[in-house]
Amino acid sequence: MKDRYDQLRPAERRVADAVLADVGFCVDASNADIARLAGVSEPSVTRFCRAIGCEGVRDFKVKLAQSVVVGRLYLEAGPQPAPTENGSPLWDVVFREARNALAAVERQIDPALVVRAADLIAEAHQVAVFGLGGSSTSLATETQNRLFRYGVVVSAYSDPYAMRMTASTLKPNDVVIAISATGRTREVVEAVELARHYGAQAIAITAPDSDLARSADLALAVDVPEYPDTLKPTASRFAFLALVDLVAVAVGYRLEPSARETLRRIKYNVLNHRQGKVLEPLGD
Numbered sequence: 656m657k658d659r660y661d662q663l664r665p666a667e668r669r670v671a672d673a674v675l676a677d678v679g680f681c682v683d684a685s686n687a688d689i690a691r692l693a694g695v696s697e698p699s700v701t702r703f704c705r706a707i708g709c710e711g712v713r714d715f716k717v718k719l720a721q722s723v724v725v726g727r728l729y730l731e732a733g734p735q736p737a738p739t740e741n742g743s744p745l746w747d748v749v750f751r752e753a754r755n756a757l758a759a760v761e762r763q764i765d766p767a768l769v770v771r772a773a774d775l776i777a778e779a780h781q782v783a784v785f786g787l788g789g790s791s792t793s794l795a796t797e798t799q800n801r802l803f804r805y806g807v808v809v810s811a812y813s814d815p816y817a818m819r820m821t822a823s824t825l826k827p828n829d830v831v832i833a834i835s836a837t838g839r840t841r842e843v844v845e846a847v848e849l850a851r852h853y854g855a856q857a858i859a860i861t862a863p864d865s866d867l868a869r870s871a872d873l874a875l876a877v878d879v880p881e882y883p884d885t886l887k888p889t890a891s892r893f894a895f896l897a898l899v900d901l902v903a904v905a906v907g908y909r910l911e912p913s914a915r916e917t918l919r920r921i922k923y924n925v926l927n928h929r930q931g932k933v934l935e936p937l938g939d
Contacts, residue, residue: 659707669693670703674719682720686712745887756879756893763863763877764898772858772873773905776802779830782809783850785818785843786834790892794834794860794899801903804921805914815842822846827854836891838865838876847871860898875902 656671663671673693674681681689689712690697704715776782782802786795792813799811812818819842825831831850835843838861847857847870859871868874875898879891907914 656707663703663706666693666695666699667703667706669695670700671707678719678723682716682723748882748887752882752887752890753893756890757897759879760877760894760897760901764875764901768873768875769898769901769905772875772902773909775830775856775858775873776807776832776902776906777909778828779856780808780826780828782807782830782832783818783821783825783855784809784811784832784834785846786811786813787815787818787840787843788835790836790889790895791834791840791843794892794895795832797896798832798834798899798903801899802906804918805903805907805910806917807906807910815846818842818846819849822850822855823853825850825853825855829855831855831857832860833857833867833871834860834895835865835867836862836889836895838862838867840867843867844870858902860895 656675660668660671670689670693673689677692680692684692686697686700690700693700701712704710704712707715709715709718784795784798786792786798795811795813799809802809810821812821822831829850831847833843833847838844838859844866847859847867851857851870851872857871857873859867859874859876861867861871861874861876863874863876863878865876868876877891877894877898879894881889881891
């Protein structure tokens, strides 16, 4: 509707305005009800539906109903955040949600599971990290970044075909780390199931009671409620990043002293490449 709004006739625009103003009502309303709400004739409603690419009013209402659950979050703007002294929207909310996400990990995760995950990784011949989508892709790359510094043979994959092909090559002494905020990403779940079919162990960093959690040998699952403002980035990535760090540091201590030697080599060669301080972030 919004994409074609400028191309609509005046009466059709009034229909679009009426629908966008009360999407919930229009899902169940009759043609006559929509026409009355918009102040136009019933044929104008039909012409509007066809102008935006629908076959008619019935087809329009079906498509509207399919999109209303998600679309309402974005079409109906909520109250504006209260202004802060520095002028940044949701300043306090962003920090509070990040702290809540970290607290959820500390409260919900059994440290023994982190140690078990670290043992699997430390003893693995190779580790494959699967993550598909915005946050999960970056978290998969970050997991690779954390683990290779300890000498772990690890690769991250975010292409569904590459995940499937890699899963097909894994063996009983290999490990998969699969990351998914919802645990419902079908491509990731299927790649994990395929890897386990060939004997690899699977660790899931995901939501509780999800398909991915059930598919893995070991699930580090945490529930992080999301803030309702759709413009605020998801806070679950803070929780998952904390889990990655917890597992990584446990792997490092599990692999001592070889992990320290690998880190020493990296730091030595990085400092020889560019000047810096010993306690600067490694490799940044």
